[in-house]
Amino acid sequence: MSRSGIGSIVCPAGLESHRRFVVSLVSSGTRTVSNETYIGVQRFYAELVRALDNDQFEEAAAMFTENGELSHTPGRPAARTRQGIVDDLIEHSRARRNSGEQRKHWFGHVRLSRVNDTVLAASAYVFVIGTKPGELPRLVVSGILHDVIVEQGDGFLLKSRTVVKDGAQ
Amino acid sequence: MSRSGIGSIVCPAGLESHRRFVVSLVSSGTRTVSNETYIGVQRFYAELVRALDNDQFEEAAAMFTENGELSHTPGRPAARTRQGIVDDLIEHSRARRNSGEQRKHWFGHVRLSRVNDTVLAASAYVFVIGTKPGELPRLVVSGILHDVIVEQGDGFLLKSRTVVKDGAQ
């Protein structure tokens, strides 16, 4: 099995195994992460959702590392690099933008563990509200996401994000 | 264009321009706000939602400054002063209260920037769940709110709140 590095650690290649690997990192984390960092990640996510929901895809991609990876839909290959993520977000949102539907991402119940001095593994619950003009809001996604986060000075960058949606068949 | 003061700054008159002004304050904020204050605002909002959802409108209005402003529906003039806010909340909630529907406000993904030593600009995602007797809960509002918050001793007061709802036509 081929392996690729995340920070100073190695993990199995492949999306599903990557996801399980991140999950196990989160579950087995023994080094606790400070409340300061915990709030920092909450605030980082508050910035990220605004970029995503305002169709500011360049800004969203800039919150990933240069070689960051985004996998938000099972069966769809992960987007890689900032430009790849921008392209993917534009394509993925086309139908929704054409319909005039507004979306709001909510990330919560964050769980953090430390991978090494500058890398965190995070999981968070997620749901997305979609509102079409003149209609009531409705839930369009529920699930959990698994992030690898790099601490960068006072801030954070996403090394990778994998979204696992409820109800996927 | 007439101007009115918010704290030590001036802003354009009119609701829409006020909203844009608050938005730009939030976006351009360069002075960071501490995590302590960030949690303080989370806890302030936890109190506010209980007052709103328990129909404790006097208590909700008391969380605004004496001359506070509340604009929650486009095309409806902003309510001004605590008594004006109480009157507005009573009138706005009448149909819902008569139907027996219970509501829960959720505010999250708070973003804070400092306007001056005692004034914060905040934005937060918002959704409202409505539950009628014997029915499943449903989303009745999704949007974003823009607050100007005054720090008052250990606590906070709302100087103004503007709610921008998704799907408004």
Next chain:
Amino acid sequence: MSRSGIGSIVCPAGLESHRRFVVSLVSSGTRTVSNETYIGVQRFYAELVRALDNDQFEEAAAMFTENGELSHTPGRPAARTRQGIVDDLIEHSRARRNSGEQRKHWFGHVRLSRVNDTVLAASAYVFVIGTKPGELPRLVVSGILHDVIVEQGDGFLLKSRTVVKDGAQ
């Protein structure tokens, strides 16, 4: 009226009076709880929802005290002791698990007050998202919960939880 102890305090017997008692504790709390503890409870809840939503009922029950109590449905007697809570969660979730529906619990807008040196009274807003295979997510519960939480070393244990659901008839 018979009385039973919660930590070093006494409270009226009976579920409804217990709930009202906890509510009044929360409302009348004058001793403030630190932001560190506030975040700690957020993180404790982040662990609890994962146990509940992954059908890890032993793990969920282990987050209660040995003689902990859980009351999540009006008219249904409270489950008592860890084993009683496991049994209750298994029975309560049977229909849902058989349908393949996935659930996500969200707890938020936490409000904390201190009962004594090691006991906290908490309330939190709650909603539950249910997603059946191939369907859109939907809200299946909205309400508020009232917890009595025991501080245990660096962590927390639930002494009791009472869930009050919106729309109950």
